[in-house]
Amino acid sequence: MAISHTLGLYIPFKLNRLLTKDEKQSRFVQGKRRKGSGEAVVLDLDTVVRMNSSYLEVMDKFYPVKGVIAGPMMCMIAFVIGTMVWFSYGALISPNFKGGGWAFLLPLSGVCFFCFLCGRPLLKDWFSKTHYPVRFNRKKQLVHIYQVKGEIITLPWKDIYFTTSKQKVSYCIVGHILAEDNETVLNTFSFGHVGNKTDLSRYWEFIRCYMEEDCLAEMAETVLYCPPVEKRREGYIIGLQTLIKMDSRLEWIPNVLLLPLSLIESIARYIGMQTSKIPQWSQEVIDACAVEPNDPINVGAENNSPHRWRTVLANETREVYDAKNKRLKSANEMIKAKLDAKYGVVPEPGTK
Template sequence: MAISHDIGLFIPFKINRPLTKEEKQSRFVRGKRRKISGEATVLDLETVIRMNSSYLEIVDKFYPTKGYIASFMMAFCILFIIFFLAIAKTTIFNGGDLPSLFFVFFLCGGVVFYCMRFLLKDWFRKTHYPVRFNRKKQQVHIYQISGEVITVPWGDIFFTTSKQRISYCIVGHLLSEDKETVLNTFSFGYVGPREELALYWEFIRCYMEEDCLEELAETVLFCPPVEKQKEGYVAGLQRLMQIDSRGDWLLLVLNLPFALIESIARYIAMQTSKIPQWSQDVIDACAVEPNDPINIGAENNSPHRWRTVLANETREAYDAKNQRLKSANQKIKAKLDAKYGGKI
């Protein structure tokens, strides 16, 4: 199988290299139950775009932070353009030094050009780069940053942990025949604390390997509204403002000015980018049976999204949600215990 390599978004993935010791130690193993402490067995972490009995489509790791780097670059561009216009006005109307104006022009132009290189990695690209886990065909369809779509057997991917400065994400390596050399790398879903990755991996693994689709569907409470549409401004702002508890309200107020700036950059990124389109081969491979009992997408999202974002749900809604998650996780755990005999 010929494997083309992806380029990464901001920092290229390192390829044509051997697996590191850390990658081997942090490997997520297929066909094996993951040891997890606590009540939760799986977590989808709000990454599911569409879930049915045929495929599970999730966002890429760049989607949650889309607009973040662009907001800084946009601010720098605006500041240096305003600075140049102010100098130009003073020079032209007050008889200033023209050579100095040209120097400022090239200085500001260089900064703007440098910032635009990063802006254009976020703007005028794709709204997101999805990954489809095809349960029926046991394949993974990957929409690469380069725009190419590749399909790889589930069993041929080396999944492991990748450190992202102070947080972590799951990546998939496509290896050469020696099972040591990395030919391609793709990332997906979620960047966050390392302890949550085990729960997230178990969600993915259970979807592909276990008989608990109905229970998994019960754990999905929110789907990013990006399937066949561009994320709107309000949806983007909600993602940037979302907090976990009312104790974070003060932090939310302090962060609000930055969230508003970032939301503008995110909205521009979404509106100038194209919606990714799967190839016909992928669509055919992921054909959904009529009257599939599992069909989860953004249309199932709660109409009271702001309450969740601001951690201000009613006690009844909060308790109902937690009971739903607890019940689903208990059922999944019971099925895994029955299959693996409680062994990890």
């Protein structure tokens, strides 16, 4: 799963190429209601950093697995350096050692080369940015993208070609910036969630409804958790919770077995968060996203439940679980009713 999140960060997107057949078939079109099935019309998938009437800021797709690749890299570098130091110390104190400094040159060069190879992906997590957010500006119909290279670009909502990108065994939503021929990809950015196509369809509808529909109050009710990274660094506990979050109690056994690896990854994640800079939006973006005083829509990490561990371990009480599902169902029903009134009733798949 971690490999699925790396395209665009560790592995650059392919640019200056034509759109593929799959990208054309999987396009998400602005101004068009997305057909779906089931009770959920929209899903935020724990990606919302801040939501108000002016803008919706979401996480990058790399955030959930930050530390997963850095953890093993960190361990390998520490092992190789430790082994080199141990052998060097043993050789130097040995009475039979008669070599000079040249005896250590070759292994030292090998260690340096190995550290260089492992250090490059490590620095994608460390000494970079804590995350790479994307802002959807509802009032001005703009999208502000904080790119991996540190640049901030702003594009009209209608000018972006949104589609799915296959990531090994899963998918994510990407936005393409096309040339004048509307075929050549000049730039690509990703955001939000990596998962199956059904979830991505509902996630896209969450983004589209925010930008285009009159249902902000209902959408705010569907956001149950916001990553606490706005203008601050993530703490160690939050990072550990993000890495080990379970969807059901069936995951308890494999997660216990993988706990040592998760702890290593959480340490690497924490180092990455503490050594990285918090992304800062330019003044132009801040001005463009100005929030009206007393905005009735204001969703952020301050609204998170204090019982996060229960959610992480899939161990919520029946009362809390039922109340949460009732809230989500009610909000989605109201959103669906508004969309049906505007676009007409969309039949469920398999019905006439």
